[in-house]
Amino acid sequence: MSGFRTLVTGCNGYAGRHLFKQTDSPIELIGIDMNRGGYEFETIDLREREDLKKLDQYDFEYVVHLAWDQTSKDIYKNNLKASNNLIDYLKIRGIDGIIFVSSSYASTATDIQYTESKIYAENLIFDAHIPFVIFRPDSLYSIDEEKIKEQLSYMKMGFSISIGKGESLRSPTHISDLVALINQVITTGQFTNKVYDIGSSGNPSQAKMLEILASANGFSPLTIKLPTAIARLLLSITNKVDPEQTKTIDIDRVADLERVIEDFGFAPIEYEDGIRM
Numbered sequence: 001m002s003g004f005r006t007l008v009t010g011c012n013g014y015a016g017r018h019l020f021k022q023t024d025s026p027i028e029l030i031g032i033d034m035n036r037g038g039y040e041f042e043t044i045d046l047r048e049r050e051d052l053k054k055l056d057q058y059d060f061e062y063v064v065h066l067a068w069d070q071t072s073k074d075i076y077k078n079n080l081k082a083s084n085n086l087i088d089y090l091k092i093r094g095i096d097g098i099i100f101v102s103s104s105y106a107s108t109a110t111d112i113q114y115t116e117s118k119i120y121a122e123n124l125i126f127d128a129h130i131p132f133v134i135f136r137p138d139s140l141y142s143i144d145e146e147k148i149k150e151q152l153s154y155m156k157m158g159f160s161i162s163i164g165k166g167e168s169l170r171s172p173t174h175i176s177d178l179v180a181l182i183n184q185v186i187t188t189g190q191f192t193n194k195v196y197d198i199g200s201s202g203n204p205s206q207a208k209m210l211e212i213l214a215s216a217n218g219f220s221p222l223t224i225k226l227p228t229a230i231a232r233l234l235l236s237i238t239n240k241v242d243p244e245q246t247k248t249i250d251i252d253r254v255a256d257l258e259r260v261i262e263d264f265g266f267a268p269i270e271y272e273d274g275i276r277m
Helices: 014-022 049-057 075-093 113-127 146-156 175-188 206-216 228-238 243-248 258-264
Strands: 004-009 027-033 062-065 097-101 132-141 159-163 172-174 194-198 222-226
Touching: 004 014, 004 175, 014 027, 014 175, 027 175, 049 075, 062 075, 075 113, 097 113, 097 175, 113 132, 132 175, 146 159, 146 206, 159 206, 172 175, 175 194, 175 258, 194 258
Parallel strands: 004 027, 004 062, 062 097, 097 132, 132 172, 132 194, 159 222
Antiparallel strands: none
16 A cells, blocks of 8 residues: 555544545545435445454555544443444554644543543553554634534624623634644555644633634624533433533633644644635
């Protein structure tokens, strides 16, 4: 095998779609997902070990692991099974490198299924003896991201919604920054066997992010501060996000960019600019 043939799990998710849209030759992407959405070469449920045999017909040197359960009641169980099956398959098959998109949650002590499953997968990769890079983005976004579009729809009606007080800090990560880093790792072969926080350097509060979004789109909404208990109830009804994640609302998530700047020359898109892209 030669070149930059790369398997992408979760190719029809938010990050996967953008990776396919923003990646050109010489990288050749091979997408898999358990749901159809237009970018898949094969529909594969990583929780089913036999399903991975479909990959035997494809040549690839690298893997970008994006597939992740974020909303079911069995997040931890589903993600562990999927990650175990994938890593076991890759260890037997042999590849030149894996990029795992983890989460800034893994840098916190938050006891939720989503965080614990990300940490578990990171540890699997540490022990797999496959060259790797792990990126931990915070709050992936772009103007077409679903939560951004939802807030804009509220703002058109004259209000915005903040869960909790809106004072905790974030390092929002523009999706183009993540895609650029993935492309850089693959084309340079720079699998450093390290974990990197990524995000912006401005670290706005959640309330400030709403202000920036409103101003960039010409809105002056009234901000409604929704108590976390009510938010958890609404999230459990809508099934948009795991209600457990409301535990992270009051926790600052500030990316330490020193390592990714040093190793990759990372120059992040700041939220004020990214929300206009």
